Amino acid sequence: EPVIQARYERVLAAMQDGALPAAEELADNGAKLHELCLKLEIAAGVDSPAEDQQQRMALQVNRLNDGLTHRGEAQSGRELIEQMQIEWAGIGPVTSEARERFGARFRAVLRQIQA
Numbered sequence: 001e002p003v004i005q006a007r008y009e010r011v012l013a014a015m016q017d018g019a020l021p022a023a024e025e026l027a028d029n030g031a032k033l034h035e036l037c038l039k040l041e042i043a044a045g046v047d048s049p050a051e052d053q054q055q056r057m058a059l060q061v062n063r064l065n066d067g068l069t070h071r072g073e074a075q076s077g078r079e080l081i082e083q084m085q086i087e088w089a090g091i092g093p094v095t096s097e098a099r100e101r102f103g104a105r106f107r108a109v110l111r112q113i114q115a
Helices: 002-017 023-044 050-069 077-090 096-114
Strands: none
Touching: 002 077, 023 050, 023 077, 023 096, 077 096
């Protein structure tokens, strides 16, 4: 997968440079994990935490608009979930708090889907 390869190359370059990721990069990547959690919860029909309801609604509206714009290009639920897992793996460094928090949510939804 190109996403995984790109992630590997970024990690390798960071190791060679010895540079630590900037706080802004950590925050941006944490926001990406958060959004992917919400998208997965929506795709799986799983409730999101109360504090995320407004952001979830915005994502659902965007998804609906995209569906109306790109008719005939819809992915199956399984394809969509697989794509989200690939995206997850390609996200760069995040804080340990974000990785634990959103990782637990992401894995919990995947377990519910597989049950």
